[in-house]
Amino acid sequence: MRLKLAVFDLDGTLKKVRDPYVYLHQRLGTWPQSQAFFSDGLAGRIPYEEWLRLDAAMWKGVPRAHIEALFRQNPYLPGARETVQALKACGVRIAIISTGLLIHAVQVQADLGVEYVAANEILFEAGRVSGEVRAHIPEGGKGAVMEDLLARMGVRPAECLAVGDGESDVALFQRAGVSVAVAPHSDLVRTAADIVLPQPDLRPLLDRLRAFDPTLLEGP
Known part of the structure; x- marks a missing residue:
């Protein structure tokens, strides 16, 4: 599919x-x-x-x-930019769901042309960290965010790819038709994924997806 x-x-x-x-x-x-x-x-x-x-x-x-x-100064993984652009060329919409920080996620959104981002916020006042926060995605909260996103975009789980590296990403894997673990440090993450990339490198991802199911990237 x-x-x-x-x-x-x-x-x-x-x-x-x-x-x-x-x-x-x-x-x-x-x-x-x-x-x-x-x-x-x-x-x-x-x-x-x-x-x-x-x-x-x-x-x-x-x-x-x-x-x-x-x-x-925090570099992209090898192949990150190219993978996102190739997915977009196949008509795949791109989202980021992170328990990290929104100030970082919006940089990546602008760099890669990501449609949707969700992450936690540190707040600023007069251009400086205020000490206040908004916790949009607590640990363990990614699944609910993804369910809401799928509903709003009108996408079925079977039509979704989830890519992550940590235990909080297993909730994404469980709500996607295809899941990819990137250099997982945990057996829980490794066994939950359909595809495992053993190194922190996204360059093999597209070929692995095509080998898993040739229909995944057929294009718009």
Whole structure:
């Protein structure tokens, strides 16, 4: 069945860095201080939005332009641009659903011509991080976002491709006709996917899709 929509995770799937929060802490010099709550957040002992707010509070006052510049330094995976453009040429609409940050996702949206993005927000006031947040996609929340997206776009799950690298992406895989795990670090992710790319490299993706089902990329 021909694909109509491809839903990508962002961090570790289209871009190299797997955790944008750790990345910002490391680049902004706040990583040591963040350890006070990092393990609690990872273990789910504090609500996801509170964890995000604690992160943002440590970046309060940082210029928006500096955050944008740091994310610009995070490279795309090999083949990311070409894969997205090739899918679009086949009539496939592109979306990003990420538990990462919207400021990063909209950069990728502009770079690649992505139709739809959903991610979490750190808020800005007078061009600087305010310390406030909007948690649109908590950990474990990608599935509901994808269901809403499919309904609004009028796309059936069988017509959708999901591509991700982490355990939160399994919810995307479960709602797609075809799923691809990119360099998965977890057996849960690996076994949930129809196709596994063992390296963080999207260049083999199109050929793997055609081998899996030649009708997927037949074009508009």
